[in-house]
Amino acid sequence: MGKKIAILGASGYTGAELVRLIATHPGMEIAALSADRKAGMEMAAVFPHLRHLTLPTLTTIEAIDFSAIDLVFAALPHGLSQALVRDLPKTVKVVDLGADFRLRDPAAYEKWYGAPHVAVDLQKEAVYGLTEFYRDDIRTARLVAGTGCNAATVQFALRPLIEAGLIDLDDIICDLKNGISGAGRSLKENMLFTERQTDVLGYSQGGKHRHLGEFDQEFSLIAGRKVEIMFTPHLVPMSRGILASCYVRGDATAIHAALAARYADEPFLNVLPFGQAPGTGAVAGSNFCQIGVIGDRKPGRALVVAALDNLNKGSSGQAVQNANLMLGLDETAGLMLAPVFP
Amino acid sequence: MGKKIAILGASGYTGAELVRLIATHPGMEIAALSADRKAGMEMAAVFPHLRHLTLPTLTTIEAIDFSAIDLVFAALPHGLSQALVRDLPKTVKVVDLGADFRLRDPAAYEKWYGAPHVAVDLQKEAVYGLTEFYRDDIRTARLVAGTGCNAATVQFALRPLIEAGLIDLDDIICDLKNGISGAGRSLKENMLFTERQTDVLGYSQGGKHRHLGEFDQEFSLIAGRKVEIMFTPHLVPMSRGILASCYVRGDATAIHAALAARYADEPFLNVLPFGQAPGTGAVAGSNFCQIGVIGDRKPGRALVVAALDNLNKGSSGQAVQNANLMLGLDETAGLMLAPVFP
Amino acid sequence: MGKKIAILGASGYTGAELVRLIATHPGMEIAALSADRKAGMEMAAVFPHLRHLTLPTLTTIEAIDFSAIDLVFAALPHGLSQALVRDLPKTVKVVDLGADFRLRDPAAYEKWYGAPHVAVDLQKEAVYGLTEFYRDDIRTARLVAGTGCNAATVQFALRPLIEAGLIDLDDIICDLKNGISGAGRSLKENMLFTERQTDVLGYSQGGKHRHLGEFDQEFSLIAGRKVEIMFTPHLVPMSRGILASCYVRGDATAIHAALAARYADEPFLNVLPFGQAPGTGAVAGSNFCQIGVIGDRKPGRALVVAALDNLNKGSSGQAVQNANLMLGLDETAGLMLAPVFP
Amino acid sequence: MGKKIAILGASGYTGAELVRLIATHPGMEIAALSADRKAGMEMAAVFPHLRHLTLPTLTTIEAIDFSAIDLVFAALPHGLSQALVRDLPKTVKVVDLGADFRLRDPAAYEKWYGAPHVAVDLQKEAVYGLTEFYRDDIRTARLVAGTGCNAATVQFALRPLIEAGLIDLDDIICDLKNGISGAGRSLKENMLFTERQTDVLGYSQGGKHRHLGEFDQEFSLIAGRKVEIMFTPHLVPMSRGILASCYVRGDATAIHAALAARYADEPFLNVLPFGQAPGTGAVAGSNFCQIGVIGDRKPGRALVVAALDNLNKGSSGQAVQNANLMLGLDETAGLMLAPVFP
The missing domain is CATH 3.40.50.720 (NAD(P)-binding Rossmann-like Domain)
Structure with missing residues (x-):
């Protein structure tokens, strides 16, 4: 039983x-x-x-x-x-x-x-x-x-980096692409199929999204100082999935190493080989989260990408x-x- | 092990x-x-x-x-x-x-x-x-x-009816709506995202689809005479799923009763209450098949609908x-x- | 002005x-x-x-x-x-x-x-x-x-055939695949993006759809007798478009010839070469309607397909x-x- | 003629x-x-x-x-x-x-x-x-x-700002969401409908995309010094459209004013009221580009969003x-x- x-x-x-x-x-x-x-x-x-x-x-x-x-x-x-x-x-x-x-x-x-x-x-x-x-x-x-589903995605990408002091805390930009199921099942005109099928649209831009409360709480806690990230979600025409593209200042190789080490024993968090980034299709319908790190041509800049299923x-x-x-x-x-x- | x-x-x-x-x-x-x-x-x-x-x-x-x-x-x-x-x-x-x-x-x-x-x-x-x-x-x-994936869908809808002699064997029309994954992963121009995203298109119409070989074999076998159905699949913009709308001549109530009785103990075949029909979203990602029967305003006509996931x-x-x-x-x-x- | x-x-x-x-x-x-x-x-x-x-x-x-x-x-x-x-x-x-x-x-x-x-x-x-x-x-x-948008689509496919007495009036089955914009902009749970994105679903089956009133009126008028077709629309995951697959009894070649002749001078109605059928993607966003005729392997059976943009x-x-x-x-x-x- | x-x-x-x-x-x-x-x-x-x-x-x-x-x-x-x-x-x-x-x-x-x-x-x-x-x-x-289609989108968002010296040239991050038609009609496995329908995926990340050549050329020319932006495109499940989310350092109000003034007489470039941002659905199928500016809760940070139809x-x-x-x-x-x- x-x-x-x-x-x-x-x-x-x-x-x-x-x-x-x-x-x-x-x-x-x-x-x-x-x-x-x-x-x-x-x-x-x-x-x-x-x-x-x-x-x-x-x-x-x-x-x-x-x-x-x-x-x-x-x-x-x-x-x-x-x-x-x-x-x-x-x-x-x-x-x-x-x-x-x-x-x-x-x-x-x-x-x-x-x-x-x-x-x-x-x-x-x-x-x-x-x-x-x-x-x-x-x-x-x-x-x-x-x-929050966005809060989970971004924290998986960034917490170990903030804990380890690997990134500039004043220059974190997180651009998210969100499946529509995140809006729930309530009736809103802008969530009709016909409104969303051919549209990509940001929302709660500029620091208004409530999940920022979680970021502020958690990142400030682990950093030991106030941390405020920029965070912009976007509705994309799919039902499930969040892709978080996090632009940070720091050494991409060290960032990748830190994430890989931190999640090595985690059953649901998979860090991809350096230079690869996941898509949402790789995790839809599951409890897995895939994370990738890519170094930019501009030295000292990195892109950390996390993908998970918002409903799962x-x-x-x-x-x-x-x-x-x-x-x-x-x-x-x-x-x-x-x-x-x- | x-x-x-x-x-x-x-x-x-x-x-x-x-x-x-x-x-x-x-x-x-x-x-x-x-x-x-x-x-x-x-x-x-x-x-x-x-x-x-x-x-x-x-x-x-x-x-x-x-x-x-x-x-x-x-x-x-x-x-x-x-x-x-x-x-x-x-x-x-x-x-x-x-x-x-x-x-x-x-x-x-x-x-x-x-x-x-x-x-x-x-x-x-x-x-x-x-x-x-x-x-x-x-x-x-x-x-x-x-x-064949189409062959399975339609047979779940029709086999018990042919076995029981409940429908006119010379007037069976099956119109299918098919998710694109049925075309497999091989490279064809007409399977590109951009080609399919806003299009619904029939194919192999007029009796040319190879799954007709299976229908002919199986339906003729159980009927004890030659049976040839009309069968038309259509590509619709979704990845998974087949919806088979089967138009038959017969008593809708008897048809529903026959299907419900035949599948009562089947773990994967679910017959809906009379007058309801399934959608593909109700079975996507699973080994279940849902079947519904609807009587038409024209006496002696019925619509039998079966939905399953073509890949599953x-x-x-x-x-x-x-x-x-x-x-x-x-x-x-x-x-x-x-x-x-x- | x-x-x-x-x-x-x-x-x-x-x-x-x-x-x-x-x-x-x-x-x-x-x-x-x-x-x-x-x-x-x-x-x-x-x-x-x-x-x-x-x-x-x-x-x-x-x-x-x-x-x-x-x-x-x-x-x-x-x-x-x-x-x-x-x-x-x-x-x-x-x-x-x-x-x-x-x-x-x-x-x-x-x-x-x-x-x-x-x-x-x-x-x-x-x-x-x-x-x-x-x-x-x-x-x-x-x-x-x-x-009605469905009524237009099917009438373009069938009116010349009924006028010319080319098809059996008692055996007309029209299976439609409909873009979601046909449901309008009003708020309904089953029209949310997440509900429709991975689903194909029939509705108003069995002779309940109001557009049947138009079919009954028009087809009976031109036939000079009562005509009742079977008509089943289905929601498919696209915004615009109706594909009407009309299964009729009659000579496919004669049917094609009648449609081609009737619409030869119509600026918006295009009849495809015999044996070809249109998709909705070929007319989306326009006032055009494409019509195709395909003969079935079963003699005396034909499929007439019409595609148009429901909103246009x-x-x-x-x-x-x-x-x-x-x-x-x-x-x-x-x-x-x-x-x-x- | x-x-x-x-x-x-x-x-x-x-x-x-x-x-x-x-x-x-x-x-x-x-x-x-x-x-x-x-x-x-x-x-x-x-x-x-x-x-x-x-x-x-x-x-x-x-x-x-x-x-x-x-x-x-x-x-x-x-x-x-x-x-x-x-x-x-x-x-x-x-x-x-x-x-x-x-x-x-x-x-x-x-x-x-x-x-x-x-x-x-x-x-x-x-x-x-x-x-x-x-x-x-x-x-x-x-x-x-x-x-390049990405190059056009981002330049509409940023050129007047660089010309006017309104933004920090060393900290420009452009995150793009791209309709699949941008990949053209050539056959690639990852462009099949089934691969893209439920996936959002970045590509050419880290400074590898060829449109960077255009950005480097144009932005450096008008700035009178070397300018290198960060630029990351993402495939989203729609056919047409590019949404460019450009994260810049500068005064959001001044940025909006500069764009509104610069494009006031342009027939195809529409600047939205301050604080609003466009979606791709608002320009699909047209030669118009919509641009919006949003100020962030972090002072001195702004989001400039441009939407256009990549094919048009x-x-x-x-x-x-x-x-x-x-x-x-x-x-x-x-x-x-x-x-x-x-």
Whole structure:
């Protein structure tokens, strides 16, 4: 018998991805699924690709008996998790895929999300869910805050470099190309197929994207000083994937060596040979992240490229990886599915 | 230790899909990979999405020691398997994903493929690999001929109806919408991204497509008379998936009941509630096939729709399913991966 | 000075396509644009691709002075044109791109659209806007009803054949592949990019699609008896285009000859050499329709394929073509723009 | 009667785009089309979307009588134009869409293209075809060298800023997102639909892309010192379009003001309001380029974004614009076609 899992917000893309991953996970079983506006529906009606599975009917959060649940994945719109987690029985472990617990500082939360946090104690308790860098804390955590998908991608590219002092902290430019599923399943005119199919378009440019709150927090923490990167995401016409092109000042060879050494034993982080860079197609549908380093013709300049699947390693895969640690399971359980190409 | 597997033609899409499936298969391990023109290369260079796996270097077929192999998947261009399989040690089981052994009749083979068969004995020995209809024969076969991807899709929709005499055999029209990966990885101008991205285009119309040889063989066999369907495939701008819209004369309710009854215990074939039809997105990346039946406003007319992933259930997934049977493994081993959506 | 044009519903795709066409039209100029929910906005904000044009600010319908308008294009949601056109000054010519005036029979309208028509007199007055078949009536009409985009495509393929008695009227099956822009710009979950990008899916199957009302009306009229076709549209992952695959009983050579003869002098309808069929990429962005005929291996069976751009020849291009006639301009004025490929 | 035009290399995408544009150009007519490997074919067979046009049969270059030609568009693979142009009658004007005459310095040519130039005199004579910056020279030129499509995009974003000394010349990072048609119609495995549909991938990173030769030449010339930018293109799954995200150091407000002032009278270059950035969908199919400027939260940092259609403004549209000047026609003739969206 596997660990009993509840997924809150199961009618969104990260919810569906959780169900997909748990479907072949050897140590978890889905005990409850909630989706407030679609409560009463079967998952097969909401996500026809999950028809082959025997799943609980969608319900409301209130209808779930959390005493029978080992771990909750909260895949809710930003802002809804705070009160919810506060009111859950303390025996239940929680992986929150939203943004509510990513920032430890109440002021930073209010700055980026526009409202005060309603569960400041939990905000402090929550462990930041970037597994490869917070593994030990996650293992014993009750509440883990999944990272932003962009935040994960860029941190995989840059954290070891900042830790090792290999790059100029005042000149980091990260240009991201993002699959459309990152926008979720909510209805927006600019997310219609016809709007996106032939368009590449930046958004939240100029330092407005909320994931900057995470970058500022994490990079400043490990650098021991304030670090502010430039970060621009772009919508590209594909469903899944993030490609982060990070332009830095530093020695490309040393940068590559540092990343290769740091991730040598990581099961999900693959550093390519020096001079090669990955594409998103190489990781789609999987929990893997590929990273490459390229030296520029201009000495002292390097390009660090990271590719991952925003719904998987950037969100639901990361969540399962963290849950595996929290539940005492093998960290890679259920997550070794190979990427799907073409 | 799993069964030792060799994949011939591993640098094509069905080869890569076999590797993907076997990567998490509990009872198989990859012992050899061939790709004549890319011999000497690593799979990670040919298919970057397989970089996380430890795989044998690509080699030539001649360099493989087949005495150490339990089963061969031959994912070769049409026409190359005949001599190859003839010359393999008889102890090796073979699943051929190409067209060489799909037709039992040498005359039919020559008619559709334009040259005489060079291994007529094997042609007769080979079992047609439509698992759900040839399961017992496959279990004991040494050589199984994987079906055409279109052929599988349409047969799942129509075989039980022909067997039960529920539809007019002289008025079957099958209109298919096909993902581009069905054309393989070979270089053709009309398969460039720019040629296909904004185009929907039929091909091999009018009764020229080679998969008609399979339809003629199988449908005539089970009907006990000559059956010739109309069959038109269309290229649509997606990588994976086949949607078969089959227009038939017959009672829609009875048709639905027959399909639902026939497939009730099949792990990979799902019949939707009456009046619903599937899309390809509901099966992409998986070994599942979804089937729906819709009655028309014109009495006595029905639409039977089947959706599957051409690279998976239509080819490599079917091949693994057959290999499972041939090797005494659980038929579903390694194949319960959920579809990937979005 | 060109004719003064008002476009009602300019914030939708057919509205934008009208603006695009009129932008280089030598005999029309845009005098008013309405979009109720976006009134007050500039078109450049609603459609950035029209930024280079000097256009009137979007307004409400009520704010338009129709006395200064020569012709109105009504690109409104179904049901809104009836009362609107009824209340316009009788001096204004109208091309309605919606469905309100396509059906002449009030009972048929109510059957297919679920409510009684509120302007039955106008319903009778309106000329059906299939230019190539109603050209003379359109020239003198005050109110022209644009056809459904599917209805146009299939009628181009089949009308001459029904007129000439070349095909079996009881066995016509039309399978359509449709670009997503046909669904318009309104917000629906199943029209999000992520929902459609990897999916092919039928809809309104079994005789439920409203365009059947047009087929029934037109085909029965020209046949002199009741004709009911089978018609199934499918969403495919592209923005523009309709490919209609029409399966008929008849002599393929005679069918091809009839179409070639009928359309020999039509500037926008191109019949391909016998045995060739078009793709949607060959007409995207244009007012052209390509038609092909292929004989089947089964004697007496033929496939007639028609391809057009739903937003252009299927809607806004047709509308401009009709308006040209109504305004005494050259029928092809502004419409000879070549298709855009790739 | 229009000017007589010959297009060499008419079977490629830029050749087809030239035909499309000239099809509705009031002052040009196509007198000859060459395509060596497809000589003898009709354009309708090579490009079905041009079927409605009456065009010369494709021929070899040798078969063209250049004495009857006013202007040649050479859309040939890199390296083929040099000898060709050298041997043409001096009465014929030439717009070369390839790379052969973009670099004035023979050493620079050899560095970036790997072989010595065979027509050094012509190399010096050729005028660089960035119309908005070389307009007067182009008007009187016999030979104009079309720019690289990436080179055009980035120069529109940056030239006025370098001219005005508004940005730090040592810290210019340009990250481009490129439609696949930029790779042309030649057969490459990595340009197949299935390879590109779900992938975003950088290429020629690190200072290897040949368009850097143009940037170095032009930016150093106008700066009066050596300028080397960082430039990284990325393949994204769309057919047309380039989005250049240029990260610069400078005052964003001043940058916007300089661009707006410089392009105020340019018919094809549109500067958006400060703080807005364009997408490629806003210019696809047209000769327009949209440019936006966004200030970053980091003071002194700005993002300049330019979007154009690589086949049109980036290549064939630019070529027609230059030809208009060379032939004494209105500069915008034939080029005011609105972008096609969706």
